[in-house]
Amino acid sequence: MMSKRKSMSYKAIIVKRDDPGTDKDKSDLQIRELKELAEAAGYDVVSELTQTRYPDRKFHLGRGKVEELAQMVFHFSPDKIIFHNPLNTMQVYNISEICRCETIDKFQLILEIFATRATTHRSKLQVELARLEYELPRARAVISILKKDERPGFMGLGGYEDSYAQDIKNRINRIKDELETIQKDNRSLRAMRHSLGFSLVSLAGYTNAGKSTLFNSLVDEDVEAMDMLFTTLLPTTRSLTINGRQVLVTDTVGFIEDLPHWMIDAFRSTLDEIFLADIVLLVVDSSQPVEQIKEKLLVCHETMWDQLQDVSIITVFNKSDLLQEDELQQCINYLGYLSPNPVAVSALKGSGFDKLKTKIYNELPEWERISLSLPMSEEGMSILAWLFDEGIVHDVEYDEKIYIEFEAREKIINKAISIINKFY
Amino acid sequence: MFDIIAVDISGRHRTNDEYIMVCAAVSASVTADNIEKTNQIAIRSFRSISAPDVTDVINMVETTVAELKFGGTIVTEAGDMYNKPQRIIDSIFYQDFKYQESLGERRCIELAHHVSLAARKFLLKELGLQ
Numbered sequence: 001m002m003s004k005r006k007s008m009s010y011k012a013i014i015v016k017r018d019d020p021g022t023d024k025d026k027s028d029l030q031i032r033e034l035k036e037l038a039e040a041a042g043y044d045v046v047s048e049l050t051q052t053r054y055p056d057r058k059f060h061l062g063r064g065k066v067e068e069l070a071q072m073v074f075h076f077s078p079d080k081i082i083f084h085n086p087l088n089t090m091q092v093y094n095i096s097e098i099c100r101c102e103t104i105d106k107f108q109l110i111l112e113i114f115a116t117r118a119t120t121h122r123s124k125l126q127v128e129l130a131r132l133e134y135e136l137p138r139a140r141a142v143i144s145i146l147k148k149d150e151r152p153g154f155m156g157l158g159g160y161e162d163s164y165a166q167d168i169k170n171r172i173n174r175i176k177d178e179l180e181t182i183q184k185d186n187r188s189l190r191a192m193r194h195s196l197g198f199s200l201v202s203l204a205g206y207t208n209a210g211k212s213t214l215f216n217s218l219v220d221e222d223v224e225a226m227d228m229l230f231t232t233l234l235p236t237t238r239s240l241t242i243n244g245r246q247v248l249v250t251d252t253v254g255f256i257e258d259l260p261h262w263m264i265d266a267f268r269s270t271l272d273e274i275f276l277a278d279i280v281l282l283v284v285d286s287s288q289p290v291e292q293i294k295e296k297l298l299v300c301h302e303t304m305w306d307q308l309q310d311v312s313i314i315t316v317f318n319k320s321d322l323l324q325e326d327e328l329q330q331c332i333n334y335l336g337y338l339s340p341n342p343v344a345v346s347a348l349k350g351s352g353f354d355k356l357k358t359k360i361y362n363e364l365p366e367w368e369r370i371s372l373s374l375p376m377s378e379e380g381m382s383i384l385a386w387l388f389d390e391g392i393v394h395d396v397e398y399d400e401k402i403y404i405e406f407e408a409r410e411k412i413i414n415k416a417i418s419i420i421n422k423f424y
Numbered sequence: 425m426f427d428i429i430a431v432d433i434s435g436r437h438r439t440n441d442e443y444i445m446v447c448a449a450v451s452a453s454v455t456a457d458n459i460e461k462t463n464q465i466a467i468r469s470f471r472s473i474s475a476p477d478v479t480d481v482i483n484m485v486e487t488t489v490a491e492l493k494f495g496g497t498i499v500t501e502a503g504d505m506y507n508k509p510q511r512i513i514d515s516i517f518y519q520d521f522k523y524q525e526s527l528g529e530r531r532c533i534e535l536a537h538h539v540s541l542a543a544r545k546f547l548l549k550e551l552g553l554q
């Protein structure tokens with residue numbers, strides 16, 4: 001999906017304003033993150049512009065800097081100007097007018113990313129909701145700008161202002177209702193998954209960490225993801241078998257620094273996918289400078305703290321092929337206090353997967369192992385078939401009876417015992 | 425595993441014309457995402473007529489931590505130090521100091537928070553203030 005957008009190659013200029021006295025490292029990190037986000041959304045970042053000053057009410061940057069920006073637009077002809085700083089409607093209007101280029105801020109960029117990745121009905125609704133909630137205060141502002149200019153004919157519209165804002169509010173409410181219904185369906189889906197004994201592993205991390213690459217090379221190829229129920233609600237869910245245990249793996253949206261609250265709320269259920277998992281694979285790009293990885297891990301920990309239920313975390317140091325062994329070890333050691341269950345892999349080369357799978361296996365909810373015997377009969381065989389479906393049959397010996405080494409979750413073990421007791 | 429001392433102070437608001445504060449320090453070993461073992465907890469109360477500033481807060485933390493038999497990096501929420509940059513606060517402390525980062529540290533701070541709240545509630549009751 002992304003590669004398609006990349007080949008269309010939209011161009012963008014990224015812009016950031018810092019208050020005087022802003023920490024330089026932090027600022028550098030933020031502009032890098034903005035660049036990564038822009039690239040994740042399919043833009044080719046052709047130039048960057050930064051300025052240190054307090055925000056200008058009308059242009060956000062200084063007037064002179066906006067003229068400079070207009071020159072850059074003339075030179076590079078980008079499709080968009082992307083600001084790191086939140087802009088108000090007036091500023092967007094003024095900058096777009098002077099630069100003759102569509103101008104958005106970081107949150108709209110994030111919305112674009114979410115929008116391109118929203119594939120389920122639910123996530124589409126969430127994106128739409130976030131967009132409307134972003135729009136609502138701005139819709140009011142646009143109207144008051146228009147009013148101030150006293151555009152001819154506008155005053156005659158009377159109740160237009162109210163009805164426009166009301167329209168947005170109505171749509172917001174409708175979407176919220178619908179999401180709630182879906183949310184309920186999802187909860188029962190989750191319960192069903194648990195009763196079926198599936199464990200859910202979800203991939204989390206910053207954009208570009210290599211989540212999709214890892215996802216694609218980790219999951220069992222050609223294994224269709226469960227039934228339609230799963231595929232419609234969790235489209236990026238595929239199955240993976242580790243030592244006989246079947247787990248469902250889900251790719252998710254990435255973490256992003258300072259998401260505004262209206263957006264976090266809108267995406268809460270998307271995040272739920274991560275946090276209602278049994279295991280989270282926290283993927284990091286270990287080829288980046290350690291300080292950058294650290295900043296990103298910090299954001300992940302902060303986000304997870306707000307959301308976390310009872311889940312195990314495995315920190316996947318991806319792109320290990322780009323580092324020397326000792327560099328990698330140093331990086332993992334240094335970040336140890338922020339990295340639960342660290343493991344190094346290369347999603348691209350497929351190395352480190354055995355260790356990763358072992359770690360996943362160790363963190364799976366526990367199953368029990370017992371020895372059983374069944375009568376050598378048609379009935380015994382059909383029970384054996386059932387055991388194959390419900391757990392792992394480690395060993396079968398056919399003698400006068402059928403002797404079986406069986407592993408499964410507690411409920412299945414108990415059921416198996418009660419069925420078998422009927423024979424004796 | 426990492427040895428930390430998670431500290432939390434409750435009661436940093438005026439109660440009956442004074443500040444009745446309780447500081448709890450939890451010494452523990454944490455992993456990146458969990459508390460592995462708690463070693464000891466120290467609790468101290470402090471009363472003051474004026475609102476505490478950063479130096480007062482640091483003094484309270486150091487006095488409470490001094491009662492622990494175990495060492496470790498002192499960890500607090502940034503808000504407890506009025507969001508001052510970590511390196512400034514670190515330079516004032518005698519011991520190693522940092523703001524909470526990992527989930528393990530956050531869990532431990534949460535524990536310290538519950539302890540200081542509960543202890544303060546008990547203290548106010550004993551003092552007949554509630």
Ligand SMILES: Nc1nc2c(ncn2[C@@H]2O[C@H](COP(=O)(O)OP(=O)(O)OP(=O)(O)O)[C@@H](O)[C@H]2O)c(=O)[nH]1
Binds near residue numbers: 207208318345348
């Ligand atoms: N050298 C190397 N490159 C990798 C590895 N894994 C992923 N990459 C590259 O890193 C880039 C990002 O990978 P993705 O899998 O798209 O990353 P992602 O985390 O899914 O990113 P978003 O889709 O933006 O959230 C791609 O160019 C991959 O080819 C790896 O193990 N080694």
